[in-house]
Amino acid sequence: MAALPRPGSPAYLRAEGDRLLAFARNARLPDWGFGWLDSQGTPLADDTVHTYVTARMTHVFALAALLGHPWAADYADHGIAALTGPLHDDRHDGWHTATDRSGRPLADEKSAYPHVFVVLAAAGAAMAGRPGAAELLTHALEVVEQRFREPGSGLLRERWDRSWRSLDGYRGGNSNMHAIEALLAAGDATGDPQLAAQALRIADQLVNSTARQAEWRIVEHFDQDWSPLWRYHEERPADPFRPFGSTVGHGIEWSRLLVQLHTALPDAPDWLLPAALELFGRAERDGWSADGHQGFVYTVDWTGTPVVRARLHWVLAEAVGAAAVLHRATGDPHYRQRYDTWWQWAEDHLVDRDAGSWHHELDVAGRPASTVKTGKADVYHAFQATLLPGLRTAPSLAAALIPARTP
Template sequence: MNGFKEELTHNILPFWIDRMRDDRNGGFYGQIDGWGLLHPEADKGAVLNARILWTFSAAFRLLKDTVYLEAAQRAFDYITSFFIDKEYGGAYWKLDCKGNPVNMKKQTYAQGFMLYGFSEFYRATGNPQALELSKEFFQLIERCRDDRSGGYWEAYTRDWQPIEDMRLSEKDANEKKTMNTHLHILEPYTNLLRIWKDERLLTAQRRLMEIFTAKISDRETYHLNLFFDEGWNVRSTAISYGHDIEASWLLFEAAEVLGDKRLLDKIRRLSLEIAEAASEGLQADGSMMYEKDDGRIDRERLWWVQAEAVVGYMYAYENSGDIRYKEKASGVWKYIRDCIVDKENGEWYWSRLSDGSINRKDDKAGFWKCPYHNGRMCMKMMERFQLNG
């Protein structure tokens, strides 16, 4: 496998620098649609901006190109000026194009991504404000914890009161706890541990690992259950192959950074089981399909699922020595290059539909379409697996 550095530095990152920089209102634009049309008046999402911050911070840390530092600083400045609620704390869910809050709910998922971005910006720059914000957002997320049954509640009003609609998006179930939010708290806690070895953080991360092993991972199938009520009763039958394979390596990385050998050995085995379960979603063309629910199979090939599959299978190969996993990673990477990368206009398509056609109804860049999954894939392959070609 090769071409990861070229893909990152000649396709993914230049697209966001050249086409998404908002010189009129600051920060980055909120949307380029699936046909490549910029929507300068589109709203700006917390998740998009936090992921831009993480991506360019990581790129600068790895490659030392000041162009990436400038983009990361731009994202950091915009977030701290507009997204952070100066009265109640945390980050707003959505702003209009001029930076005015239009949805002030506090989604725990979004606070996690803000922490991910701040902690990576500190890793890259040593900026003391980024470290203080990282600690602040950790403490804020910990206030979202369910002290009775464990885990974290999904969402709140602006002033941190209960909220009726907890969903991340319209396609999600309106449940009090989800695998997705817990995965994306685990992820920034891992990153924060790299810069701040606080005992409260260590305890919180160990609790999260226990939730994944005891509550979220199905003990028979090793797929991850997706939605839960407050008592951790499963409220969904769907299987998300992309989340399975993403969790397989994020869980291992979390255990690795915690540094507990016994836990690491346990999670290594679980990680491989989850990666093997995710393989049910692999298709003959090398790609990974989206999900299955009650016998209904969704064969759409989303960009982020393919990116996470490359990383997940390389971790599985590293942890097992089984060449099959490296072959799976190589097959997905070939599919990405042949079918998901937009060779004419830059970045990646949102997906290929089940019939193989390009999905243009969903964004090229937008509220959920960020440079984080594909950018991180490239950087993981370069940094951890030394595949720079």
């Protein structure tokens, strides 16, 4: 067996990206949408089609199409068909959180999180020239604007009932962070500068104000007035979407998004890049080997003490991507050193050379685990980690890939 290229090197990134895409293709369901994959790469047999998983896989396949993979356009089209078809609520508008494989809704709710991923998927597919994607993007942006974005704060509300009559009082940082990513991609796809301005409003409130006051730890949970809920889910800290405390990986992810936001703004405020460095530094100090074992802990409390010590694959994937982006922005060798260290750790512990993709969770001893989530839901985070180091920093990954298609 030939020796692997050095982890994180261009040859390694190309090979790993192709390997992840081969695994991802298993998620295609026969009729429509993409399934949640188990640890062996088979869609779970629970009959559920999650909108956010389908949207994230559609985004990945749109990026693959932009990379020139000849099969990928058909997979992106398969996702667009699901998002314009069974996953869309034709009665009340917007998107179901999940359905069974016959298209029957499985929850009486409309949540911001899957909606912003619909925007992301449509934006990337539109930039890849996929039919119906531009129309889907226009519609998804309208729903997010009319139903989720608060007129006053510019932040996204979290959850309605299915018919848009009852609004939950909880407000979440996670969906707003992913809204930054989606809005930047939509801005690249449409040329509308107001979308980046909307993203800046979200970042200004949740990072420049709230995270700054929390010693650069990302605050995840809020009440309807956007006051932090410091003890939210303290009794069930490993909740897969709303864990207690601060999520280390979100501090890292935000740091990268702030640099991308900076590139989208002709008059970017001077706090963006320093804030990105602060967020990355705080997450690195709080999370990396914080309990005496290598790897990033999942969450910490408001003093930086580890709470959930599981090692989630997406945190490491975001860390190598952010380290590459920050090294490119600053030239500081610290980020390059961390990049090399973390890619080696990913290869040694997370990359699953036997069953494919990455182990999505490890316990403290480095053994595969499933206390937070089961299986290998999608390749969104890991695949992006193979792209970010080799691309120019642009508002969106799709936009950064487009020059590669130019003869």
